Amino acid sequence: MQTVTILGATGSVGVSTLDVLRRHPQRFAVHALTANTNWQRLGAQCEEFQPKFAVLCQAEAAQALQRYLSAVGSATEVLCGMDGLCSVAADPEVDIVMAAIVGGAGLQPTLAAVGNGRKVLLANKESLVMSGHLFMSRVQREAVTLLPIDSEHNAIFQCLANGAQGHAQGVRKILLTGSGGPLLRESVASLASITPDQACAHPNWEMGRKISVDSASMMNKGLELIEACWLFSLAPEDVEVVIHPQSVVHSMVEYIDGSIIAQLGHPDMRTPIAHGLAWPERIESGVTRLDFSSQGDLRFEAPDLDRYPCLRLCQQVAGKSQNYAIALNAANEVAVAQFLDELIRFTDIPVIIESVLEQTSPTEAHTIETILALDAEARNRAIEVIARITH
Ligand code: NDP
8 A cells, every 4th residue: 555645736737636546445545635725625635635735825724624623533633834844755764755836836835745765756847847857856865756647757757768857868859749639720820819728728728727827838848848848858859749639649758769658648637646556557647539530630840939939938048047937937937927917918927037047147956945036036027027027
């Protein structure tokens, strides 16, 4: 029996993870579940999975959850805030941590999980983008088993013979596929009037709203490019982004002998989650089988960087000083939140990021304190840029 902590249990990846765990009660027990404010959903999850701990970031939500769990006779202990998140991530009783908080808020708990030195399933790509060098050096120091949960990186991991690092294996290129999101065929001129609901209407994947907007702008693919470089020790020019609207091929690895190995499957996060949970074994995930006789065409094309300026910005930042990736991620998070609140236009997002990047200087960031300070600085800059363009 292995114990599992899910950071971000109430989100899209968290719920899919619980769905896989539900299918394997003899194999996994839930140690802790966490959320930001959604105590109602977390309460229902605690009733079903009976974790030892539940953590909420917001104090009132934690009190509400405590009252609810006491009323239903649950023995789950409720913790609160960043200390609670980090303690359930680093708890030596935990075998597996699923890092599925959205955004930079996941950085400290995810690093705490790495410090625990067991098995970390990484969905929270923003934490690796922000802290690449620090993150990967801790992974090596603690001899952590790090398994990528982003479907593309999970695919690359599988195509690289279980994650063996790039060049040592005769790799020529990584082909990082992306659907192009819901705006692939919209005219570029109409992108300024796209609403949050249109941007979030992903054709193939059901995801949280932040990553859905990132998929529409292809910022998500750009963050994944940076993530792939850190995970697999690659240079940015070794990673080629390919649009594949059907999301059936989840990424490919091209070798120097001309072989290209791809990982395919129905687009459902339970596949990479089950792979990560059971690795190096395989378990049932509940995912629908891919039926090739009814699948139809699989198409591939190059991304148009005029349509996806966020992808271009990520390509410029990849491989550069860490501060650029921190600034890019921070500015994007601020801009996406404002877009979701209908305060700025979809097309303002890359403008804000580019403006923040222009004000950023190369700084290495090898400590968590430096990373958090640079992140805060970039967020403030983004807010200033937004104030300028909206007045
Ligand atoms: P969701 O928005 O659906 O869920 C986010 C989770 O994080 C929720 O549990 C939320 O709690 C919690 N959370 C939000 N803000 C904070 C905070 N400040 N402090 C602590 N917890 C917080 O996100 P997704 O599940 O879609 O994505 C999670 C991560 O996985 C992201 O980094 C994303 O890029 C990555 N990912 C997601 C995929 C997907 O299919 N969804 C695919 C590949 C990667 P609450 O419910 O209380 O708000």
